[in-house]
Amino acid sequence: MDNLAELKKLIVKYVEQLDEEKVVNLANEALNRGIDPVTLLETVNDGMEKVGKLYESKDYYIADLIFSGLIFRKILELDKMKEYFLQNKxxxxxxxxxxxxxxxxxxxxxxxxxxxxxxxxxxxxxxxxxxxxxxxxxxxxxxxxxxxxxxxxxxxxxxxxxxxxxxxxxxxxxxxxxxxxxxxxxxxxxxxxxxxxxxxxxxxxxxxxxxxxxxxxxxxx
Structure with a gap:
């Protein structure tokens, strides 16, 4: 997959679906293809906002909301993200x-x-x-x-x-x-x-x- 825009759409989709494995894999792929780490975090956050709306509409439960936060933390722990934080520290x-x-x-x-x-x-x-x-x-x-x-x-x-x-x-x-x-x-x-x-x-x-x-x-x- 060469298109970063398409990758971002998929990341939002799978965060919304709470598919941690796919989100992490796609995030790593996006980082390897040169996505800015800040943009990646904003993309994951876009997916979390969709989870929040599903929670507000009672389609998701509080556990789902919490799990989306755990996915975000997983992204923060990726090697390339840690390297970026160290550079910016x-x-x-x-x-x-x-x-x-x-x-x-x-x-x-x-x-x-x-x-x-x-x-x-x-x-x-x-x-x-x-x-x-x-x-x-x-x-x-x-x-x-x-x-x-x-x-x-x-x-x-x-x-x-x-x-x-x-x-x-x-x-x-x-x-x-x-x-x-x-x-x-x-x-x-x-x-x-x-x-x-x-x-x-x-x-x-x-x-x-x-x-x-x-x-x-x-x-x-």
Whole structure:
């Protein structure tokens, strides 16, 4: 198969069908044929979005949603992907502190976002899940990141995120970092209520926002 566009379509198709073996084989073929690793991750993410829609329509179950995340992680572990991450690790594009907020232990969305950030040359400090406001503040003070990224899957974490932003203001460091919030239920009104600088429902969109912020900050293309 010579056509990368056709390969990408097949990858999306088999992610949607949750066929891990075919996705991994096609991903390796695409990498061997010169696909950009970032493009590959975006392609896999396109398939995951289709899985998400099938879950929302109740055609898929939560286990299927989780399995699609595991497929994404498998792609991240491919040798050529690891090589790419190592090459980009010290690009110095920007630094992001990332975590799933307190009261939520979901990590699929967070891990996908982390993978896409690292693929684009960001250094990511991953605090894990169920992260308290104190841990976020400590990590920002210690690491001095350009961006703080808060992830959540549960709707009851909206006020948790708002309280974290308030804690940053109280600590006098709110203006030291851009804040992006990510969740499937997120929208502009919720983001404003939280006090964030930006929001995203998709890892790929969130990554583009972070890239734009760094371009604005550094003036680099």
């Amino acid at each position: 010290h690009k110095g594009l920007g630094k992001v502190v990332l975590g799933t907020v307190e009261g939520d232990i979901h990590d699929i969305g967070k891990d996908i976002f982390k993978g896409m950030l690292e693929a684009n040359g960001f250094e990511v400090i991953d605090l894990g899940v169920d992260v308290s406001k104190e841990k976020f503040i400590e990590a920002v003070r210690k690491n001095k990141p350009d961006i703080l990224a808060m992830s959540a899957a549960l709707t009851n974490t909206i006020d948790t995120m708002r309280n974290i932003v308030k804690a940053f203001s109280k600590a006098g460091i709110r203006d030291k970092v851009k804040i992006i919030v990510g969740a499937n239920h997120m929208n502009s009104d919720i983001s404003r209520y939280i006090g964030a600088d930006g929001f995203s429902k998709k890892a790929s969109t969130g990554t583009k926002i972070c890239l734009r912020w760094m371009k604005e900050k550094t003036g680099r293309e």
